[in-house]
Amino acid sequence: MERANPVLEVRRGTKRFPGVLALDAVTFGLMPGEVHALVGENGAGKSTLIKVLTGVYQPDEGEVLFRGEEVSFSSPGESQAAGISTIYQEVNLIPLLSVAQNVFLGREPRNGLGLIDIPRMNRDAGEILGRYGIEADPKASLNSLSLGLQQMVAIARAASIDARAVIMDEPTSSLEAKEVQTLFGVIRQLREGGIGVIYVSHRMDELYEICDAVTVLRDGKLVHSGSLSKLSKLELVSMMLGRELDEVQKKGATNFGEEDRTAAEEPVLEARNLTQRPLLRGVSLDVRPGEILGLAGLLGAGRTETAKAIFGAGQLDAGSVKVNGKAVKTGSPASAIRAGIAFLPEDRKSEGIIPDLSVRENIVAAALPRLSRAGLVSEKAQDEVVERFMGSLGIKASGPDQPVRELSGGNQQKVMLARWLCMNPKVLILDEPTRGIDVGAKAEIQKLVDDLARDGLGVVFISSELEEVVEGSDRAVALKEGAVVGVLSGDEVSERNLLSMLAEGGTEGGTEGGTEGGATDGPENGGQG
Ligand SMILES: Nc1ncnc2c1ncn2[C@@H]1O[C@H](COP(=O)(O)OP(=O)(O)OP(=O)(O)O)[C@@H](O)[C@H]1O
Ligand SMILES: [Mg+2]
Structure with a gap:
């Protein structure tokens, strides 16, 4: 029945x-x-x-x-x-507790004295994680795991x-x-x-x-x-x-423009030998104004780490970053921002969307110094910026004054993107910008990124959806184990070529156009060391 x-x-x-x-x-x-x-x-x-x-x-x-x-x-x-x-x-689970404690939160096994039986909890958690093929140490603290693994722990708990x-x-x-x-x-x-x-x-x-x-x-x-x-x-x-x-x-698979963008010759961003052991092993890349550079790679390849290194989040063992030929102090996000580097990280929660503030406040907060040429920011200037981005990104809210916490998840993501965009950066690094975003809005964001590049912005685009990388990028860098294993440009940027580079660590035999050994204008590796 x-x-x-x-x-x-x-x-x-x-x-x-x-x-x-x-x-x-x-x-x-x-x-x-x-x-x-x-x-x-x-x-x-x-x-x-x-x-x-x-x-x-x-x-x-x-x-x-x-x-x-x-x-x-x-x-x-x-x-x-x-x-x-x-x-x-x-x-959220609780970051400071162990993996096992998170799996058993609120239903911990107890011993005869009514205390939590920690050895048993660790054993049982290990068994559960193993059953589902999740490779996490039950005793590790949750916040030592990658975002993805933390989510897997939540899933193990739920299941x-x-x-x-x-x-x-x-x-x-x-x-x-x-x-x-x-x-x-x-x-x-x-x-x-x-x-x-x-x-x-x-x-x-x-x-x-x-x-x-x-x-x-x-x-x-x-x-x-x-x-x-x-x-x-x-x-x-x-x-x-x-x-x-x-x-x-009528629309294609993605909404990046059909026509080629024309990038300037001189790079706006030059990153050299970015090294942060063991995650990054000498990554070098260039981005020119007006181009979208895709970063492709599998789990642990070092895409997010590369992005963070360029933005100065985290200390490097070696490496340098230049914007328009001028050295930017590494390890300092403030210097990176001053130099015109913007970075949309993959974890929106950690990157200070401020839930209790309004959509307007969240968008303009970081941009105020730039909107205020003479030290004063008119309400009108703020409203214009906010209205423009709410419109162009299709941010769905009852109005600019609605607190961000009341927005749906995808709309919160758009507010964060708007915050960076209204700073008029020279280089925009996007780590999974379309994640959690619906198909319609995803197309809008792709269009927007495309427009921004056409306006001369240099864009670094990270996505775990290869299709997006392929459709969007003028050039694509394949990362593996913290090093560059290849660079593709123009028509060579295909899912097939990227996959084979990621699998083999080199381009498929006989790619025309000679990327191998021939990436003259820079983004070659330096990886083996
Ligand atoms: N606590 C709240 N206060 C006011 N409005 C809310 C609240 N929670 C949700 N809403 C509104 O209700 C509508 C539905 O939101 P909901 O979070 O269910 O969307 P969703 O389908 O899950 O979207 P997403 O794909 O972005 O996660 C939205 O307009 C949202 O702004
Ligand atoms: Mg939702």
Whole structure:
């Protein structure tokens, strides 16, 4: 009997916030043993739906049912105790505790005296991590792990709770390709155990790889619910965006311009021999005004470290950075910013988006010195900048005065990008700028980056989506184990060439145009040392 019924459902659930109808009489059901994709643009209501299901919010109208019975969870703790395990988009484990403590937080094994049985906890955590193929030391403190591994710990925790439903809100946004495959292994184990999984992601390929069913939300409304394999990607995207199929179809895979950009000859950024053992082993690269330089590489290749080294975050063992021929003090973000280097890091939380301040304040805070030629910044000048970026990035908020914490995850990301862009940098380093951003906005950001390069900005673009690197870059640098293994330019920049360089550490035999040994204008390596 029970098999035919949803394990978790909401019937005509409505949730209002001041000025926004975040959920509008949405009905949704999750079947046991099903992986159910929940999709929609930034701000469509996905996280709100999840929060209504798990007791973070009470619906204003409608009901929630778990295993066929109406429930009214008054907190996420209650829904977890009942058997709903959730990884929230923005939630955090506790950085200073160990991996094992995080896995067992709130349900620690106790010994006869009622104290936490630490050896057993470490053993059990090791067993759980091992079962899911996650390589983390149970005794290590959580903050010693990469962002991706921390997320894997959250996933191990969620999966190991004896749950009937597991909910994942953008679980892969900080994962590398290999970790995503580990996660999918976990999800398959859950599915085989008859557990229902809700999966939120903006990455189409992932949805089609792992999900059985799909529900599409738009502006808080249910647009479609059904089997995923019946829908093409294009149909799905057009439902998400609310545009006609042919309108969506006109666009290519990404939104970088078709025509070639023309880069100046003299580099705006010259990085030489960046060395930070053991992560960076002598990385050199050039960026010219008007070009997008892609950085490709696998987990641990040193892309983020390269970006940070250029921006002066972290001390180097060796290396130098110049902007327009002038040396920039390394190890000093303040010097880098003064020289015109901007850096959008992959972890938006650590990089001081200030949740309680408004959208306006978050955007202009860092730019004030630049907007104020004569020391005074007119409100009007601020408003203009804020309005321009809210418009060009499509930041969805009730207005510039809304606190950033109330924005959906993707819109917070856009606010951070706007903050850097309004500083008018000479060099812009973007580490995963389109992560967590919906397909429509992603295209807008790609277009914007393209426009910025056309206006003469030098851009360093890091993305774990090779397609984006390939479509966007004028030149691409392949990094492996902290060293440059190759540079491609123009038509040579293809997924195939990049993959073969990353796999072999050299370009595929016989690439024309002679990148090998011939990267005359700079970004050659210096890596083996
Ligand atoms: N606590 C809140 N206060 C006010 N408005 C809110 C609050 N939480 C969400 N909203 C609004 O509700 C709408 C839906 O937001 P939600 O976070 O559910 O979007 P989402 O689909 O998860 O988007 P994303 O893909 O960007 O994560 C948005 O307009 C958002 O600004
Ligand atoms: Mg969300």
